[in-house]
Structure formats: structure tokens, C-alpha cells
Amino acid sequence: MAVSSGCGVVRGFLGVLNQAFPLHTARSVTDMEAALQLVRNVVPPLAAWKHKGQAGRIGVVGGCPEYTGAPYFAAISALKVGADLSHVFTTQDAAPVIKSYSPELIVHPVLDSPSAVQDVEKWLPRLHALVVGPGLGRDDVLLENVKGILEASKTRGIPIVIDADGLWLVAQQPALIQGYQKAVLTPNHVEFSRLAEAVLGDPLDGRDRYRSVQRLSQALGNVTVVQKGEQDVISDGGQALTCSREGSSRRCGGQGDLLSGSLSVLVHWALLAGPEKTNGSSPLLVAAFGACALTRQCARQAFQKHGRATTATDMIRELGPAFSRLFETSAGADGGVAPTGELRL
Numbered sequence: 446m447a448v449s450s451g452c453g454v455v456r457g458f459l460g461v462l463n464q465a466f467p468l469h470t471a472r473s474v475t476d477m478e479a480a481l482q483l484v485r486n487v488v489p490p491l492a493a494w495k496h497k498g499q500a501g502r503i504g505v506v507g508g509c510p511e512y513t514g515a516p517y518f519a520a521i522s523a524l525k526v527g528a529d530l531s532h533v534f535t536t537q538d539a540a541p542v543i544k545s546y547s548p549e550l551i552v553h554p555v556l557d558s559p560s561a562v563q564d565v566e567k568w569l570p571r572l573h574a575l576v577v578g579p580g581l582g583r584d585d586v587l588l589e590n591v592k593g594i595l596e597a598s599k600t601r602g603i604p605i606v607i608d609a610d611g612l613w614l615v616a617q618q619p620a621l622i623q624g625y626q627k628a629v630l631t632p633n634h635v636e637f638s639r640l641a642e643a644v645l646g647d648p649l650d651g652r653d654r655y656r657s658v659q660r661l662s663q664a665l666g667n668v669t670v671v672q673k674g675e676q677d678v679i680s681d682g683g684q685a686l687t688c689s690r691e692g693s694s695r696r697c698g699g700q701g702d703l704l705s706g707s708l709s710v711l712v713h714w715a716l717l718a719g720p721e722k723t724n725g726s727s728p729l730l731v732a733a734f735g736a737c738a739l740t741r742q743c744a745r746q747a748f749q750k751h752g753r754a755t756t757a758t759d760m761i762r763e764l765g766p767a768f769s770r771l772f773e774t775s776a777g778a779d780g781g782v783a784p785t786g787e788l789r790l
């Protein structure tokens with residue numbers, strides 16, 4: 446099968462991609478649909494017999510007095526994608542602010558406490574995935590606490606999406622996530638360059654983004670890397686793919702936070718579903734593809750309504766409709782979600 450773009454390179458999904466491919470290759474509707482179908486395969490059915498929490502309990506570690514929006518965007522996005530409960534572990538000062546944005550979030554003012562690691566650790570057995578970094582800032586005390594939280598989460602095998610200042614921490618100490626294959630890194634352009642310099646010793650090679658992302662993933666022991674940009678490039682060191690679904694040209698802050706929060710839920714679902722549902726491809730790769738497609742679809746829909754005035758909040762409002770449009774087909778009478786195979790752009 447030819448390598449495709451449009452919404453992704455899917456050759457990897459079909460189990461035959463073991464090398465990098467150039468961007469800007471021919472579009473293939475079939476491949477795009479195949480990629481979306483793999484994401485649909487891991488979405489759990491809504492069913493009356495399920496109890497609260499089964500669709501996902503997510504934790505966001507981040508936020509500080511300067512940045513209260515970022516952890517909110519990530520945590521609320523997790524809920525809007527379908528998680529049942531969303532926790533935010535943040536600083537004492539930031540907690541009431543974040544709480545005031547939404548009654549849906551469970552906010553713990555613990556991150557700058559001397560007992561931060563133990564305070565978060567108590568919750569870890571109940572969490573299915575973590576997002577580490579949105580709005581965290583670069584205070585040394587906070588970063589030291591986050592380091593302890595990362596170690597404790599790895600010990601428990603909890604999937605971790607690392608974004609924003611969490612990536613700053615990883616660039617300082619790559620050993621923190623080295624070889625942890627339940628980690629997904631979601632760097633933007635600047636964050637990727639910083640990581641590439643720290644880990645590979647050379648800056649971003651803009652000419653071959655596939656190769657750069659693949660090399661970074663390999664050097665970190667095959668953690669999944671999502672390099673965000675005009676096209677999102679995703680690799681687990683073996684397979685590499687791109688998501689270039691139409692988004693918007695609006696570059697307001699917070700879109701990466703929406704992506705990381707959404708991704709945490711999809712990662713949980715994909716790992717639960719396992720590789721038989723993802724056609725042998727890495728569940729994390731499929732989850733990452735789904736989160737990129739979803740974020741871009743939200744951007745597109747929000748921009749159609751609000752144009753230049755579009756903000757992250759407008760995109761979050763689109764999460765439900767965008768998710769349905771991409772991944773959800775009719776819920777069957779048995780409560781299952783039956784794929785239609787219909788391509789909807």
C-alpha cells in the first residue's frame with residue numbers, strides 16, 4: 446500500500462511500516478479511514494451496566510499562579526472526551542482559581558507542599574492516566590516534586606502524557622522517562638528542538654521531521670513522541686505517521702493542552718483495548734493519532750463559527766461534536782458503538 450497523508454500515514458497501522466517516509470505524499474482516503482477506524486475500535490461502548498470511573502479517571506499535574514488555564518484546558522478536555530473523573534494536582538494558590546473555572550474538576554492544592562509526592566501518590570492507585578506539565582512553570586521546588594510523582598507513577602505502570610513544562614523537566618533529565626514505554630511526549634516546535642538538543646545533541650532537522658521524531662523516540666527508549674505543528678508527526682521509534690487533517694490557522698494558546706488532556710483518555714482506552722484492536726500497531730500510536738485528529742477537527746469546527754475570535758474555550762465546546770463526527774457512530778441497542786466505516790470529512 447502506498448504511503449498516504451490527508452489524515453495520516455497508515456501503512457504503519459497495517460503492520461508493514463518500519464521506516465520513515467517523507468511528508469507531502471499522495472492523499473489516500475482509504476488510509477485515512479483505516480486510521481480513524483483503528484481509533485474507533487478502542488473507544489469503549491457506553492453501557493448501562495458500567496459504573497462511574499470505568500470510562501477513565503485522569504490526573505493532571507500542573508498549574509501554578511501564572512498559568513491556571515492550561516491545566517484546566519487539559520482536565521476539562523479529558524472529561525469532554527469521555528473520562529468520568531478528572532483530577533488536577535496543582536499549587537495552593539492556583540487551586541481555587543482552577544476550581545472556579547469548573548465544578549466538574551476535582552482540584553488538589555498539594556503540588557507545592559513538602560508532602561506533594563505522598564499526597565499525589567495516595568491517588569495514583571485510582572488513576573488510569575496522568576498528564577504532566579500543562580501550566581506547571583519552572584519553579585525548582587515544583588519540578589522536584591513532579592520528578593517524584595513521575596517516579597511513583599512509573600513504578601505503578603501508569604500511562605503518562607508529558608507536555609509543556611513537563612517536557613522542560615525531561616530535557617533536563619531524560620533518564621526520568623528513558624525506556625518507559627507508557628509515556629507519550631507532546632512537544633510543540635520549541636519543545637521538540639529543546640529535547641532534540643538535550644537528547645540527540647543536535648537541533649531539529651526541519652527537512653526530515655519523520656526521521657527527527659523517530660530518532661528522538663529511539664534515543665529515549667521508544668517512548669512515543671508527538672511533534673505538533675502544521676502537520677503532527679508521531680513515532681514510537683519504529684512506526685511513524687502523520688496527521689494533517691484540516692485544522693485552523695488560528696494559533697491561540699491552549700490547543701496543545703486540549704490535545705494532551707484528550708490524549709490521556711485515548712491512551713487509557715487504547716491500552717485497555719490492546720493491540721488486537723489496533724491491528725498490531727502500538728496502542729499509544731493509535732491514541733496519539735486520534736488525539737491529533739480530534740484537536741484539529743475541534744479547531745476546524747470552532748474556526749468555522751468564530752473565525753479570528755476563536756479561542757481554546759471555543760474549541761473545547763466542539764469536543765463532543767468533533768468526537769462524534771470522527772469516532773462515534775450509532776450506539777447499538779446493546780449499548781455498543783458500531784462502526785459504520787463511513788468517511789466523514
Ligand SMILES: NC(=O)C1=CN([C@@H]2O[C@H](COP(=O)(O)OP(=O)(O)OC[C@H]3O[C@@H](n4cnc5c(N)ncnc54)[C@H](OP(=O)(O)O)[C@@H]3O)[C@@H](O)[C@H]2O)[C@@H](O)CC1
Nearest residue numbers: 512513514515578579580581582609610634635698699702
Ligand atoms: N492559558 C494558559 O494558562 C496557558 C498556559 N500555557 C503554559 O505556558 C507555559 C509555557 O508554554 P509555552 O508553550 O508558551 O512555552 P515556551 O517553551 O516557553 O515557548 C514560548 C516561546 O516559544 C516560541 N514559539 C512557540 N511556538 C513556536 C513555534 N511553533 N514556532 C516558533 N516559535 C515558537 C515563542 O517565541 P516568540 O514568538 O515569542 O519569539 C514563544 O514565546 C506552559 O506551562 C504552558 O502549559 C500554554 O499551555 C498556553 C495556555
Ligand SMILES: Nc1ncnc2c1ncn2[C@@H]1O[C@H](COP(=O)(O)OP(=O)(O)OP(=O)(O)O)[C@@H](O)[C@H]1O
Nearest residue numbers: 633673674675677692693698699700701702740741
Ligand atoms: N501551523 C499549524 N497548522 C495547523 N494546526 C496546527 C499548526 N500548529 C499547530 N497545530 C495544531 O495545534 C495543536 C496544538 O499544537 P501547538 O503547537 O499549538 O501546541 P502548544 O504550543 O503546546 O499549545 P499550547 O498553547 O496549548 O501550549 C495540535 O493539534 C497541532 O496539530
Ligand SMILES: [Mg+2]
Nearest residue numbers: 609633701702
Ligand atoms: Mg503547550
